[in-house]
Amino acid sequence: MHAKGVAAYGSLTISRDISKYSRAKLFGTVGTKAECFLRFSTVAGERGAADAERDVGSFALKVYTEEGNWDLVGNNTPVFFIRDPLKFSDFIRTQKRDPKSNLRNNTASWDFWSLSPESLHQVTILMSDRGLPRSLRQMNGYGSHTYSFINAKGQRHWVKFHFKTLQGHSFYTDEESVSVVGHDRESSQRDLYDNIARGNHPRWRFCVQIMSEKAAETYRWNPFDLTKVWPHKDYPLIDVGVLELNRNPENYFAEVEQSAFAPALVIPGIGHSPDKMLQARILSYTDAHRYRLGVNYQDLPVNKPRCPVMHYHRDGTMRFDGNFGGAVNYEPNSLNGPQQCPAFNEPPLKLSGAADRFNHRDGNDDYTQPGNLFRLMTPEQQGRLFSNIARHMAAVPQEIQMRQVSHFFRADPNYGMGVANALGLDIREFAAAAGHGQPTPKKRSTK
Numbered sequence: 001m002h003a004k005g006v007a008a009y010g011s012l013t014i015s016r017d018i019s020k021y022s023r024a025k026l027f028g029t030v031g032t033k034a035e036c037f038l039r040f041s042t043v044a045g046e047r048g049a050a051d052a053e054r055d056v057g058s059f060a061l062k063v064y065t066e067e068g069n070w071d072l073v074g075n076n077t078p079v080f081f082i083r084d085p086l087k088f089s090d091f092i093r094t095q096k097r098d099p100k101s102n103l104r105n106n107t108a109s110w111d112f113w114s115l116s117p118e119s120l121h122q123v124t125i126l127m128s129d130r131g132l133p134r135s136l137r138q139m140n141g142y143g144s145h146t147y148s149f150i151n152a153k154g155q156r157h158w159v160k161f162h163f164k165t166l167q168g169h170s171f172y173t174d175e176e177s178v179s180v181v182g183h184d185r186e187s188s189q190r191d192l193y194d195n196i197a198r199g200n201h202p203r204w205r206f207c208v209q210i211m212s213e214k215a216a217e218t219y220r221w222n223p224f225d226l227t228k229v230w231p232h233k234d235y236p237l238i239d240v241g242v243l244e245l246n247r248n249p250e251n252y253f254a255e256v257e258q259s260a261f262a263p264a265l266v267i268p269g270i271g272h273s274p275d276k277m278l279q280a281r282i283l284s285y286t287d288a289h290r291y292r293l294g295v296n297y298q299d300l301p302v303n304k305p306r307c308p309v310m311h312y313h314r315d316g317t318m319r320f321d322g323n324f325g326g327a328v329n330y331e332p333n334s335l336n337g338p339q340q341c342p343a344f345n346e347p348p349l350k351l352s353g354a355a356d357r358f359n360h361r362d363g364n365d366d367y368t369q370p371g372n373l374f375r376l377m378t379p380e381q382q383g384r385l386f387s388n389i390a391r392h393m394a395a396v397p398q399e400i401q402m403r404q405v406s407h408f409f410r411a412d413p414n415y416g417m418g419v420a421n422a423l424g425l426d427i428r429e430f431a432a433a434a435g436h437g438q439p440t441p442k443k444r445s446t447k
Contacts, residue, residue, distance in 0.1 A: 001043055002043060002058050003041070003042075004042050004048070004051075005058075006188065007040065009247040011033050011034065011036055011244055012242075014026065014033075014241040015031075015240065016030065016238070022149035023343075024070075024268060025067055026269075027240070037064075038245060039058070039062075039261065040060075040136045040188070041057065042055045044056075044095035051188035052188070053132075054126065054388070056075050056076065056126060057133070059141030061163075062261055070265060076133070076140055078229050079228065080144060080226045082119065082227070082277070083118055083225050083226045083227050085279070085281075086358075091112060093108070094108040106395060107396050110393055110400050111396075113404060114404040114407065120407050120408075121228070121369050121370045124373055124385070125373070129171040131171075131388070132171050132173075132174070133169070137165065137202035139165060140162065140204070143161030145278040146223055146273040148272060150269055154345075155347065156349075159208050159210055162207040163205065163206055163207075167202055173384065174388055196246065197248060203242055203243065203245075204242070204244075206240045208240055209232075210235065210238060222364075224273055224276070225364070231372075260285075274349070296320070310338045312338060367407070368411075389419050394423075398425075401425065402425075
């Protein structure tokens with residue numbers, strides 16, 4: 001995944017003191033500026049894939065702070081297709097080539113999505129105008145997951161991270177993308193590189209949403225569900241700073257190909273959450289990097305923190321420094337070696353209830369938020385959504401089309417009707433299958 005990427009260096013400049021939420025030094029002083037490295041990529045496409053193809057795009061940010069590296073590994077969408085990490089491998093297989101034909105297989109995608117109603121929110125975004133941005137400069141970035149802030153008093157707040165483009169949104173239609181791909185398979189990479197080289201530096205508003213621990217216990221949506229957003233009317237965006245990209249890498253392989261991002265990398269004052277997808281990524285990303293780049297990948301220049309880091313890691317293939325000489329690599333010690341750092345402590349998280357396999361379908365409303373998103377679209381945007389979906393589903397077996405269109409009806413009858421008409425299907429069948437009803441979610445447990 002994310003095989004084809006383009007990246008640039010820049011800076012994150014803080015414009016608001018949010019130390020009441022986080023003790024991270026980065027957020028404590030207005031005007032603080034930290035060097036950054038941001039890698040964009042496609043998700044499903046291979047390294048040779050064309051840029052102007054409908055796909056989710058990644059937004060992987062590395063911030064070199066004075067307390068260590070902070071990696072925020074997100075996408076250009078605020079949600080994802082699944083919330084159960086055990087389904088991640090299954091989902092990825094649907095996006096790759098068919099094992100028999102070696103062709104991309106839309107049937108696999110829609111088969112999986114039609115059997116996974118939690119994917120509807122992300123599918124709606126992907127098939128909308130936002131699924132085919134005209135350039136990397138003209139799309140948003142999101143941390144997507146819920147993370148945590150811990151302040152100097154040891155108080156925790158839940159947080160979502162947003163990067164809002166200051167270049168304005170712009171998109172290609174499917175018809176336009178065919179022409180773009182035919183002329184330039186590297187259209188997005190070329191646009192970003194050339195604009196930075198000319199001094200036209202792209203910028204994004206850096207914003208957060210903040211939720212208290214107490215509010216999370218009774219919020220109408222599970223705040224740790226990756227398929228859901230926190231509506232801005234409930235939790236407005238708070239402007240924190242500006243991200244700017246202003247320098248292209250000098251060597252693509254050394255800096256872009258060897259860059260590695262992992263949600264496990266946080267700094268004091270920023271933490272994780274009970275989001276099960278995030279918990280899986282904390283493990284899997286670092287594990288993948290050790291396999292791909294080697295056990296000492298964090299000492300490569302693009303990945304190395306810009307500040308001293310005390311750790312116990314020694315030896316391993318391609319160790320290319322002094323390997324910490326004769327310093328001890330254990331704690332506690334009486335030989336002037338590493339010491340436990342209380343700055344990384346987090347407040348305890350209360351847990352109760354029975355430990356069991358996560359039932360990610362139990363009591364979830366997967367239709368209201370996609371329906372709300374659909375109703376925010378103009379009639380023109382809705383029309384393009386219908387057409388995009390119909391083109392993508394054209395060769396999919398009718399049984400799968402029926403299942404999926406039933407989900408569209410449950411989100412909004414006009415959504416289902418629009419797609420059914422675009423596919424040339426009998427609307428009455430799908431309206432009956434959908435039942436015209438919203439699910440009644442069970443009371444959400446906060447245990």
